[in-house]
Amino acid sequence: IDELADLMIFAPGDAEDLITRIAQMARATGIHLVLATQRPSVDVITGLMKANIPARIAFNVSSMIDSRVIIDMPGAEKLLGKGDMLYLPPDKAKPVRIQGPFVTEKDVNNIVKFLKAQNPEVHYTQEVLNQPVTVSGKLGTVVINGGERDPLFDKAVEIIMQHDKASASLLQRRLSIGYARAARILDQLEAAGYVGPAEGAKPRDVIKRLANQE
Known part of the structure; x- marks a missing residue:
């Protein structure tokens, strides 16, 4: 979900219920659910959602409050931008500061093609x-x-x-x-x-x- 805030404005109750349900089952079924927003407030990222999101990444935010919403502690407000981020894995109490590289759309397409070529062709059930x-x-x-x-x-x-x-x-x-x-x-x-x-x-x-x- 590229911008979670849009969903939460349009249908907050339904969006929270559906996202939470998917997140609860994701680990058991191999689903990777990625939620992204430029407005990390408590009405967008609810407590129920956070409880079911084991790994979090915070980029540069405008305030300490926004940082706490994402990673439950301050720090993201001091990041430099341009890929500078705090990564909080599910098995750690404190986030790790890492640098994300700039990846062009062409690079992404090439990686997708490579991964598809390494796996057998998928056959779907017509029914x-x-x-x-x-x-x-x-x-x-x-x-x-x-x-x-x-x-x-x-x-x-x-x-x-x-x-x-x-x-x-x-x-x-x-x-x-x-x-x-x-x-x-x-x-x-x-x-x-x-x-x-x-x-x-x-x-x-x-x-x-x-x-x-x-």
Whole structure:
């Protein structure tokens, strides 16, 4: 995220929840999450975010307060700029002062090409690529591309009403479909208001019932 402040101004609650959730799972799944901002204030970098960001880098800032927001101590306000930085690794109590080199865009592209050439070609599962792009919000998952409902959507509604719960594994068993399709139908059920948002591995709650069941 190149400028975190933009997200926190536009949707502070949603942005904090989503970033924190990603950061909590990142170490277990190999995700490298990089957050950057030119305005290191407490309303941009919240305490919940900081608790889940193990490594921090501070460049030259305008005040001691800004330095404390980033690395929990003063010092960054005395940096010289031009790559001069304080790096606080997760296993150290005090930051290390290091110098970052200037890297041109051409150099970056060359490094990316080299790394790609060292690794085997990636093959993606077509069923996953064909899934609608979704974004999770406070009210549930909203399908961004406005795709049509799955032909098994109505049948899935009947199943979750019968079992009073909803999960991808339940839909897989009852509809004899793969995980990707079951997860997609679950997203559509959430967008339609039938089920609540995901809570870890637990089955989702059914929050909207058919008229004849009320």
